[in-house]
Amino acid sequence: MTKGLIFIFDHIDFAILALLKENSRIQWKDIGQKIHMTGQAVGNRIRRLEDLGVIEQYTIVTNKAKLGLSITAFITFFVESTNHPLFQKFVMEEEAISEVHRISGEGCYVLTGHFATNEELEAFLAQLLKHGNYRVSLSIGKIKS
Template identity: 40%
Template structure:
């Protein structure tokens, strides 16, 4: 499916505010609410728009330590590591599979050093790591 300029503008507006009403979105892209609703439904059905999300300021969740953790795998199989990561969702903002320095790059937020240390101790069962924290 090829996106036209209106589709791209709809996506841009939804990225800025996914709670916008179809009527308001239509005004921004010069369509009626019904016409923009039809386009949004088509974008969803085609899999171009897949999810609507929120962004939470982690500082308000008492997550004061922002860390990037380079992961170096012990073994060829990454399955145990990935299962561990899936269970630690409350701390992990992003888990990137990378090429270069390491196998994965975790972006995490922790309430304090104790939580970070507990996480790292358990992580060490699956992989080696190098931690960088944001000042």
């Protein structure tokens, strides 16, 4: 994207995004029927949003508990060295970790992990200790996705 340019988004763009968030597989013609546009016009809007980087990817959300991953851990991580790339490589390769955010405030990163058992969580945390210290909070219930 060119630096300094301002892009204007209107209510139609936001309506399209809302419908895609509900169902990323929805057909353009179905979106068009809901917002009173042709499928082709919707497709043009979606391509523009993709080209501008507003839409980064299409994905699915799975129910981790139904897949046997009933433990959700939020891990605040404190890197002990300046070797952040080694830590980043480790978490990027770890399947149990679904999100990693670099943060300000207390800690360096927040990780979201999903584990089948406490033993799996403990094994991951043992590996994590090679890179620094951590604090873990466990989810006791999901309120909103």
